[in-house]
Amino acid sequence: MNYLKEMWRLQNIEVELVKLRKEWTQIKEWLNRETGEDLAEIQAGINEAREQWELCKGEYEEGVSEIETIGRKLEQFNSQLYEGGAQSKELVSIQQNIEQLRRRKRNLEEKQLSSIQQLDDLEQKIANETVRFQRLDEQRKSRLNRLMERRDEIRERYKDLKDQREELRKIIPNFMMVIYNDLVAQKKRPMAILTDENCSGCGMAQTVLNVNALKKSGQYTRCSNCGRILIAGDEVEQE
Numbered sequence: 094m095n096y097l098k099e100m101w102r103l104q105n106i107e108v109e110l111v112k113l114r115k116e117w118t119q120i121k122e123w124l125n126r127e128t129g130e131d132l133a134e135i136q137a138g139i140n141e142a143r144e145q146w147e148l149c150k151g152e153y154e155e156g157v158s159e160i161e162t163i164g165r166k167l168e169q170f171n172s173q174l175y176e177g178g179a180q181s182k183e184l185v186s187i188q189q190n191i192e193q194l195r196r197r198k199r200n201l202e203e204k205q206l207s208s209i210q211q212l213d214d215l216e217q218k219i220a221n222e223t224v225r226f227q228r229l230d231e232q233r234k235s236r237l238n239r240l241m242e243r244r245d246e247i248r249e250r251y252k253d254l255k256d257q258r259e260e261l262r263k264i265i266p267n268f269m270m271v272i273y274n275d276l277v278a279q280k281k282r283p284m285a286i287l288t289d290e291n292c293s294g295c296g297m298a299q300t301v302l303n304v305n306a307l308k309k310s311g312q313y314t315r316c317s318n319c320g321r322i323l324i325a326g327d328e329v330e331q332e
């Protein structure tokens with residue numbers, strides 16, 4: 094037994110472990126970035142709009158009661174005016190009062206109109222921002238869920254692969270593991286497929302002797318150029 098398939102599997106496992114570690118780090122970064130700051134900002138905006146609305150509503154109600162008071166006063170003055178019996182000096186002063194009150198009332202009514210507009214705008218803003226908040230909050234929650242689910246998957250897969258790696262290391266003879274680890278230390282993937290007569294790692298054509306040794310006798314063969322351990326393509330495809 095040449096243990097080539099086992100080493101090929103070992104290599105695949107180690108490649109996947111590296112990928113999983115990278116993804117794990119990426120997910121951790123993404124999760125750290127999920128501070129919910131944007132949501133807090135929207136919420137603060139909604140709260141501010143609510144406070145403004147309360148303030149505006151208060152002013153509007155004060156206006157309503159002042160207009161009512163003015164209405165009553167105008168009635169009083171008007172009846173004084175038409176009751177008769179008042180001196181002309183008093184009449185002038187009553188008419189001045191009436192003018193003044195009417196002006197005040199007109200100003201108040203204009204202000205009321207703009208208050209109503211402002212209240213409408215604020216209500217619209219609160220409604221829109223609340224919808225936006227809910228949508229973003231839902232998106233955030235599902236994003237967090239997905240990330241955490243994937244993190245759990247990675248954790249399990251990683252553990253599983255590590256166990257498989259341990260098993261393979263126990264099976265593969267020591268001297269082969271030494272060569273394998275030496276190639277890893279050189280930052281090379283230790284295994285390469287023999288494609289036609291070439292090493293798939295460096296592309297170098299192999300001698301007929303080498304090719305035959307591997308293909309016919311299944312002997313343990315290394316690339317004469319890069320030193321990678323060669324495996325026949327059909328062995329890999331069978332997996």
Ligand SMILES: [Zn+2]
Nearest residue numbers: 292295316319
């Ligand atoms: Zn090679």
